[in-house]
Amino acid sequence: MIDRFGPLSAPSALPSPRITAPCPRPPVRRQGVPFARDLAAYGDRTALFTPQGEVSYRALAARVAATAERLGPARRLVLLAGANRADALVVLLAALAAGHPVLLVPGDSAGTLDALTAAYDPDVVARPDGHGTWVLDERRSESAHTLHPDLALLLSTSGSTGSPKLVRLSADNLQANAESIATYLGIRDTDRAATTLPPHYCYGLSVIHSHLLRGAGLILTERSVADAGFWEEFRAARGTSLAGVPYTFDLLDRVGFTRMRLPHLRYVTQAGGRLAPERVAHYAESGRRAGWELFVMYGQTEATARMAYLPPALAAERPQAVGVPIPGGSFRIRPVDGVDEPDTGELVYSGPNVMLGYAESAADLARGRTVEELHTGDIARRAPDGLYEIVGRRSRFAKILGLRIDPRRVEAILEEHGIRAFCAGDDDTLAVLAVRSEGADPARVRRLVADGCGLPPRAVRVRTVPELPRLASGKPDHEAVRRLAREPEAPPGDATTGDGLRDLYAEILDRADVTEDSSFVGLGGDSLSYVEMSLRLEQALGVLPADWHTTPIRELRGLDARRPARTPGRIRRPRRTLDTGIALRAIGIVLIVGSHIPVFAVQGGAHVLLGVAGFNFARFHLTAHERRERLRRLRRSIARIALPSMVWITFALLLTREYDLANIVLANSLLARDNSDPEWRYWFVEALVYFLTGLAVLLAVPLLDRVERRGPFAFALALVALGLVGRYDPWGLAAVRHHLSPTVVFFLFALGWAAARARTTGHRLLLTAVLLVTVPGLFPGGQPLRTSVVVGGLTLLLWIPALPSTDPLNRLAGILAGSSLYIYLTHFHVYPYLRDHSPVLALLASLTVGVMYGAVATRVTRRLL
Structure with a gap:
């Protein structure tokens, strides 16, 4: 039987699974994981912040109860394709609350889902069907398996995804670990945590469990922390905590996280592998200055999630340590052959969160506890101050040519030389993958490794790659390291790889x-x-x-x-589309040049391009990067416009003597000028440079930068209002060429900016109304056709993101749009020589020369900048 779940459409209307069973089922018996059963106790507190809206604990509990009833009282094995979505979370909580064991798998890996379905033959499969609808596939009404009463959750071990080897966890494991984590983190019901990690990974799942236990909020998002949209969601929900593996911190470095202003952030947690001590110290110090704390943590799936944490007060002082056992847990050091240092050996953990044991087939689901304490496989040292440090991995030690090699130590040696790498032992050789983009020369890497380990160079196999291979959890994929290191360096790939x-x-x-x-x-x-x-x-x-x-x-x-998939016997060609902004840039520049010659008389293209420029400004410059990085990129873009413009106008001055120094430095609009036509030819370029420069100054003010980030559309709307004051020129600043004055036309740039920030139909209707009211009357004598072109073009930009197209049309539009600035600069000095002979030829020549100048200018400015 297959049942479909509708997506959460609004917090006030939570759809429940449609019940298609022929007769009612008995009430669900009270069992399972306590925190999943007790959601309703938090009443109207916000449980979930989703892209569709907020969901209260009361509403979430109602939907969980309905889904639990749908699953029935007879315990069944539920395979769940995990995702940071409300639909998936409801199924998980319903199964945990009602005592149905859950096999949680990656929702984005069809291969893993199929492999584990084949290996464990689940009774129910919950998965998305590809169209935004959640599907509950009931394969049988009662379980085909013998399920041990304590079994609650099955997770893949950290080193595997499609492997049938799973960790068996009990309801007590889940409850105890959630309580321990909530205790040492001090989670409050006012906290709001973002789902930065996948739920099928024990670390990501522990964030969900520990916050639901305390009635805190979850910011359900599937965005990466490298995505500007993630930070918009985080700030809007007043996020208080972030969780990350080492790779997450690489991404945070790229977006300037430590310089972001996140006023509600209380703490950041790190686990899932070793973060270099100097980076731990850096983040701890950054957090101290910004008002948040860093918790370094240590755990394994076999311990449900967490085993140790480093108190934040010690992070800067002892960044190499994993800390102390979590509440309710304890460690002991077990001696290991070949490890002779005092207080050093294999780390063994005991606590109520230690797994029941492993499962390698469906028959193992009937087994009870087979593990009393967890042999972690990590080589640890207990320091004199009582903190534990991980110094190696027992299972990763390799014996190469008679020498015992710790790949983790090799990675640390390379890291000291600024080289990021993963290593893995492979019979008689050590496999090393190093990041190519960091200038890691294979010969140098081989020499560093050989010298550091005492191995001959022939025993070290090195390959450089653009990106280190990782599992879905963000952890190193050591099997991929071995495989890739055996392969030769690949030539540049096909564009689809x-x-x-x-x-x-x-x-x-x-x-x-x-x-x-x-x-x-x-x-x-x-x-x-x-x-x-x-x-x-x-x-x-x-x-x-x-x-x-x-x-x-x-x-x-x-x-x-x-x-x-293609239909057999037919070639299916994907439907081509063209970005509306690109289409408008291409059409706009043709209208400008064609009207100046004239081939036709359809004006308004330049004013449309001002709106497109504002639209692109919001998309490409108002990113999640910290303020300094935003401004650096903005200065670079100003230079990419101003430098080629000044060079060409200087050339035109030498060629025609029609311009003066004010034109060269793009200052014509700032000075008292007459109505001479040549002097006003480059008004568009001047306006664009003025707008970008003024906005760079504006956003350099920390307060305004913060205001823009908190309310992107409201900030843009405020600039539209400011621009409308200039549009009607109450102070008479635009005495000459009113419709070409920067103070008058800024409102069009601001409208484009607001269009990029518009998120609702109401936003777009408001901006459309502003267009319809303010553009008429802008041009001398009314000019209804010109007005219609501007209103029509910007309305299209507001409402239609892409237009149907073809490959040849896309290529032509791309060339024209990409060269539109350069065509605008050069066409004034091309068409006069040809228009009397052939206006159409003059148009084609103007476009061609502009494209050629653009190719040269782009290469030169790229080198300069």
């Missing part, structure tokens, strides 16, 4: 630090490179999401796998 996409980003953005988690905006992409990037990506992938510019490469790479 991970390497190919990274190569494409590196080529267009001229960056050497592109990784799987890089995004166009995160790498500093702007409106000048957006055109080429979007068109090249669409050619490679066939389809692009509207937010591709903020989407990490690893997610874009997955688009190809999600396309519908």
